[in-house]
Amino acid sequence: MSLLEREASGVAMTPDNIRSKRLPVIVNLGIAVAALVVSAAVVLGLGIGNWVLVIVLGIGFYLLGLLVVAGRVEGRRAGRDRMWKTLIYAACVLAILPLASVVWTLVSKGYSRLDADFFGSSMNNIGARDENGGAYHAIIGTLEQVGIATLIAVPLGVLGAIYLVEYGRGRFANTVRFFVDVMTGIPSIVAGLFILSFWVLIVSPWFNDGQPRFSGFAASLALTVLMLPTIVRSTEEMLRLVPGPLREGAYALGVPQWKTILRVVLPTALPGIVTGVMLAVARAAGETAPVLLVAGGAAAINFDPFAGNQSSLALFVYQQAGDASRYAPARAWTAALTLVAIVLVLTIAAKLLARRNSLSK
Structure with missing residues (x-):
């Protein structure tokens, strides 16, 4: 029942029924694990790639599953919002990874001659x-x-x-x-x-x-x-x-x-x-x-x-x-x-x- 329907029917607005439902963290983690398992089964089972493709395809399955599950729990608008927010975070991480890789490579291979000579x-x-x-x-x-x-x-x-x-x-x-x-x-x-x-x-x-x-x-x-x-x-x-x-x-x-x-x-x-x-x-x-x-x-x-x-x-x-x-x-x-x-x-x-x-x- 929506807020307008509750007001029209005379249902009292309390903190319990005003607060919208939130997707539990354990469910979010479960969606991520299931997405990786399905991705690994598809990629490794068909022999079409390695772990890199597993992660990329797993992200796609995770976003799709998150959209469906969050839409059922939180509503369609909240589900779409959560999916796009996750996609933005993932893009940020992917943008930072090359920089972190360069820094790690420089430090790991360049520290050996950091001496006075x-x-x-x-x-x-x-x-x-x-x-x-x-x-x-x-x-x-x-x-x-x-x-x-x-x-x-x-x-x-x-x-x-x-x-x-x-x-x-x-x-x-x-x-x-x-x-x-x-x-x-x-x-x-x-x-x-x-x-x-x-x-x-x-x-x-x-x-x-x-x-x-x-x-x-x-x-x-x-x-x-x-x-x-x-x-x-x-x-x-x-x-x-x-x-x-x-x-x-x-x-x-x-x-x-x-x-x-x-x-x-x-x-x-x-x-x-x-x-x-x-x-x-x-x-x-x-x-x-x-x-x-x-x-x-x-x-x-x-x-x-x-x-x-x-x-x-x-x-x-x-x-x-x-x-x-x-x-x-x-x-x-x-x-x-x-x-x-x-x-x-x-x-x-x-x-x-x-x-x-x-x-x-």
Whole structure:
């Protein structure tokens, strides 16, 4: 009997008869077990797959059974709601599984070389039968190259986004947006070839007695080309999300536009801007082709980003993964774990700085 029928018939509304029925947890678990059993019987009995297909098909049977049983107990609307809620949770778990698998693989295979020798030595004079050797030179190269690229790309990208949002009108602004969109999808090797043909072969001979020179700075320029479109697009979207009344209130108080942008718009959009910058930094830190083309790679430590070959962690992983030495895979996994840890630490630090910034409060 529905609530309206009970009211019409004069039945008193009490907490016991108002409260809707709920599907017991034991029944929910029973549906899940039955779905897996049926799925295993179908898949393994017919020999059409392995345990992966059993789980996938079992999820489908579970959702179907949940819809039927919950519909009988809780009603059709509540049953459909429970089914879709379960489907959303399952999709979330499936989305997290690859990330968890990557993290587990990196940690399980990369912890073996987490020692002082790996972080304190380079691959200089390390032979194929030598189990020592580390990535100190590659860590230095990554920090210098990504750091210089960030110092160049962030101001240019943020200023470009400010122009597009606050000042850009007409054909020129549309042209800039178009080229930013095109640059977002260019392969990294194209950026490396551009810097190779322009900086290494044309500009660097002016400072090296007419001889082309590889350098970490050239790699930074290539990474800057890759970082710029990401920073511009993400910053542009964050600036557009700033409410218009904030700008209008500042203008009504007589604040100039440049000061409104500096003191109101940018602090409001700062957390989103930091996120976009860190995405660009993560992409730049993981690039191999530009560093290989314009920095050349090196087994020895080179602290000077403007002269001489220089390596990076991404290039170190690539080289060690293809090395014939039996000790090389462990170095590659540890270097990959180190690269992920560096990006994670930088991201957390940037988020904390953006949250503690007094202008963003």
